[in-house]
Amino acid sequence: MKPWLSSHQLILSEQYSNATLPHAILISGVSGSGKLELAQWLVGLLNCKQPNHLVESKERILQSCGHCKSCLLLSSNTFPDHLNLVAQKNSLGVDDVRYANDFLQKTAYLEKFKTVLIESAETMTQQAMNALLKTLEEPSDNSVIILLTNDSEILLPTIISRCRVLNIRPAVGEALISQLKEQNIKEGEFTVEYPALSTDPFVNLTQLPELTNSAINDAFEVFKECYIHYLCYQQGESQLLQHVLNNEHALRWLEQITVNLHREYFLDIIDNEHKRILNAVLLNNLYKIIINACKVIKSYKQANKQFVCEQLIMSMSDVVEQNSK
Numbered sequence: 001m002k003p004w005l006s007s008h009q010l011i012l013s014e015q016y017s018n019a020t021l022p023h024a025i026l027i028s029g030v031s032g033s034g035k036l037e038l039a040q041w042l043v044g045l046l047n048c049k050q051p052n053h054l055v056e057s058k059e060r061i062l063q064s065c066g067h068c069k070s071c072l073l074l075s076s077n078t079f080p081d082h083l084n085l086v087a088q089k090n091s092l093g094v095d096d097v098r099y100a101n102d103f104l105q106k107t108a109y110l111e112k113f114k115t116v117l118i119e120s121a122e123t124m125t126q127q128a129m130n131a132l133l134k135t136l137e138e139p140s141d142n143s144v145i146i147l148l149t150n151d152s153e154i155l156l157p158t159i160i161s162r163c164r165v166l167n168i169r170p171a172v173g174e175a176l177i178s179q180l181k182e183q184n185i186k187e188g189e190f191t192v193e194y195p196a197l198s199t200d201p202f203v204n205l206t207q208l209p210e211l212t213n214s215a216i217n218d219a220f221e222v223f224k225e226c227y228i229h230y231l232c233y234q235q236g237e238s239q240l241l242q243h244v245l246n247n248e249h250a251l252r253w254l255e256q257i258t259v260n261l262h263r264e265y266f267l268d269i270i271d272n273e274h275k276r277i278l279n280a281v282l283l284n285n286l287y288k289i290i291i292n293a294c295k296v297i298k299s300y301k302q303a304n305k306q307f308v309c310e311q312l313i314m315s316m317s318d319v320v321e322q323n324s325k
């Protein structure tokens with residue numbers, strides 16, 4: 001378990017013991033933050049015949065026993081009182097949600113809870129969200145719905161308001177690096193050191209791909225160099241566009257690097273050579289343009305990525321050119 005999940009486990013364990021668990025729980029966090037891990041732990045706990053306490057120093061956290069009939073059925077995906085809803089082709093339709101609603105209306109076969117886990121809840125269509133809303137408004141006894149999302153902004157506010165929201169917020173910077181290392185050591189994984197990133201005071205979990213994969217980390221460094229070169233010398237526009245089009249991480253990197261440069265500017269730690277060019281006004285304007293492009297790509301499933309990215313680079317070039325005058 002990721003170390004930053006234990007505070008949530010503790011609260012949920014107490015609510016389980018006191019029978020005060022909410023009927024709907026929305027777990028929100030960036031990918032890699034352990035949403036699914038936390039949800040599966042909770043589903044296991046709710047459906048186990050005889051949960052026990054975690055040992056180590058976290059004895060107030062409960063967990064499933066792992067060997068009762070329910071636990072065995074759950075681990076083989078044949079437990080009759082739990083349903084996993086997973087988006088097909090990046091969209092979760094109204095029929096899936098209606099099926100889940102019917103499932104929750106029936107009494108439990110084995111234990112007392114009926115549980116539904118909806119992964120990538122933001123992929124629900126508008127109709128699906130409306131169908132889910134009905135169930136959230138009138139939950140059946142002992143039903144627990146767990147929704148997971150990377151982006152709760154896309155969900156209907158009325159859905160969010162009917163859920164207990166758990167925001168998973170791992171530490172940043174040095175604290176995050178040391179927690180990741182601690183976890184890797186515990187799980188016996190080989191820890192690779194990435195000097196550049198791991199000494200970055202703002203490193204955060206959205207950078208997990210770079211932190212755990214040396215090829216991605218190398219690509220990140222190349223991209224960063226290309227982007228800063230473009231900002232300072234107005235060269236390499238087409239290379240930058242190619243990166244953004246061909247690398248699934250590049251839009252996130254654009255945002256990340258711009259934010260970090262902005263922070264460096266205010267902390268007065270920006271490279272002296274770049275200081276005059278990379279000023280707050282430029283970085284702020286770039287940030288707005290980048291965020292807008294990210295939003296368009298994220299919220300419109302039909303968005304033409306190539307077109308949006310071309311527009312993005314064009315708008316960025318205008319701002320960069322204006323700044324150099």
Ligand SMILES: [Zn+2]
Pocket residue numbers: 047048049050051064065066067068069070071
């Ligand atoms: Zn069990």
